[in-house]
Amino acid sequence: MVSLEFSHVYGGYESQSVFEDLNLAFPKGSFIALTGPNGSGKSTLLKFIYKHLKPIDGKVLLEGRNVATINQKELAKHLGFVPQNGKLDYAFTVTEAVSMGRYAYGGQDSGRSVEQALLECDIVHLGDKLVTELSGGELQRVLLARALCQQGKVLLLDEPVNHLDVKHQRSIMELLCRLVEKGYTVICVLHDLLLVQIYSQTTLVLQTGKVVAYGPTETVFTETLLRDVYDIDAHQVYDPTLDRMLWLPTYKGSSQ
Template sequence: MITTHQLSVSYGKETIIHDLDLAIPEGKITALIGPNGSGKSTLLKTLCRINKSFEGELSVLGKPIKSYPDKELAKHISLLPQVLTTPEDITVRRLVEYGRSPYLSYWGKLSQQDHQKVDQAIEETQIQDLVDKKVDALSGGQRQRVWIAMVLAQDTPVVMLDEPTTYLDLSHQVELMKLIQKLNANGKTIIVVLHDLNQACRYCDHLVVLKSGKIAVTGAPESVFTESLLKDVFDLDAVVMADPISNKPMCINR
């Protein structure tokens, strides 16, 4: 669905991503993990063309990403960024409606289909009781659900999320990761940047492990999440064992 060949990304004279060859599996949840500064968020922003300056090849559905007009690309890929700025004094429903922007006509009026997509996104994220509230009056967990509803209203086959669990308490993190699994079960290809390694293993199907802007390893958590990987990439002395609930690998510090 999304592939790169010899992809490199630089900021000024500093190269952040080095000659990356990558294939994102369709219909899976892929986690981008790695230490701070390894290039996770830079890679995600490049895969959805927020970062437009890069060298090498980057294709979406078999077409070079640079060949897509902005509105057409926005019908294939949606992004929930790490830093979110809420428009002042906006209601939940109005914010979710922004997700339909790529489909609006010149006059910018929502069609019946647009309203149906908004209603569906609100239902999937279970925020029906919040639709008339102001977004800036919500809790962090509620607000994150509203932003995800906006992304869902965009109705793209690929959904990208940049550190979506940051600043959420543990119960809301679990709730959000289960929602991501539900979206995937409904047919979405998910690419998510995560810091919590155990969350990445428990909730994701495919790991892309980055170290200093290069791929250390990719594959299913059961195949690639090892004690030697943790030591080499994260400088972490840990034991890897099976999660007693999910049977996925998990790590515990020695």
């Protein structure tokens, strides 16, 4: 089944059109990675989904409904968004910050979704802590929990592990995979191609608003694609834990 679909979408920004006749269908209950060089249109594509941008022409469909016909509060009940470099500047407690995800429901939480989101993201113990005192990894979990308690089954994330150390990167990515196993559709902008290969099921590679490759992650990456899109040489290595090959950039390294 299709969760999200772009049908003949044209548009971008007033000063620059990014997409021309974009046609895509994202499978339901899958981890979809959006990747490509800087300026390729990854974040812009997300903005069309949550209506920060409107197409000049064409439609973005959420489970068959044109998002243009869905008001923002209703849309928030169907999808959650975790922004790039998200932050909370005011001294809310973690529980208060997560509760903001109930805005679309008038702040009501009869189904205990805030409690469930805290539990899902393993931050119950942080409930009374101020968000201004959190580490980067903890804050990302708070932002994700806020999105989860909106109770939509589509999650949009723009570089959610940016600036996190390796341990917290892995923790967030494994959490997203568990959500996919529970039926969520995760659409995630990622720059780290190793993380894309390890965790995503489907990969979309963009370059200057064009779809360069789209399909199962294990078939998307090739030596030719990495050279043409990223202008890098690459080689494959076998990972015994994953029991599969992964593409890595080829570095000349030190002459020592």
